[in-house]
Amino acid sequence: MADSKHDAAIDPDKFVTVGKFLEPVNAQMAKGMLESAGIECFLQGENANSLLALAFRARLLVHKQDEETAREILGESVGELTGDELTPAEQHELEAGDDEG
16 A cells, blocks of 8 residues: 555656757757666657747656656756756746646
8 A cells, every 4th residue: 555655646647847948959968868867758849949949948858756866967957058048937937847747
């Protein structure tokens, strides 16, 4: 029973955003960093970002249970790879994580 409680607390289908990128190449670099560490991740909005880079940011998402590790791996790189400054609202959203899933 304890295992099922633990499984319910960590929903494997729950994803959170750990980075937002204007440049598709930077999004791919961050994704590669996580994948090389064995963290499953994907980019959301990557194609829209390629078409209208200034209108959309590609979002790098990971499983909720991998969020802390992913943020540690990306560390300062996320800020350097985004290519621009986030607005205070975007920074707050990034630090707080997402409730989407």
